[in-house]
Amino acid sequence: MPGGESASAGIGSAGLGAAAAEEAERAAARRRERAVSGTLAAGLILEGITVLFVPMAIARIDTDGISGTQLTLLLLLAAALFTTAGLQRRRVGLVAASVLQLAVIATGVLVPAMYFLGLLFTGVWVYLLWVRQEVTRAGTRTAEG
Secondary structure, three states, rough: OOOHHHHHHHHHHHHHHHHHHHHHHHHHHHHEEEEEEHHHHHHHHHHHHHHHHHHHHHHOOOOOOOOHHHHHHHHHHHHHHHHHHHHOHHHHHHHHHHHHHHHHHHHOOOHHHHHHHHHHHHHHHHHHEEEEEEHHHHHHHHHOO
């Protein structure tokens, strides 16, 4: 019965097609999430590098230089920014990085220009979170059809 065989082959391939489409959508969602996570991580790394430049700025504007406590706090803040950059695929990374934005703004106490840079980086962070939400929402709409 050649006709029966082709009919069952058609049903099997349709089932495989749906499974393949579902797997393709999951793969696309993973790619979107990784792209957004990578962008968030890059922003945090740039922010951490900026924080590492603060001691040089203090050395140039303050005759006393930077204290050991100030240097330690700045190095810990930079390390925290670098660490949270690596955690962007997890919710805790997003929350921790959002909280660290306040600490970066607070470095303005040491160098007043950091108030501006901290607010600038916070604005970029909020924008990137918005982009993440939009990309996720667009992916959900695509999956629904």
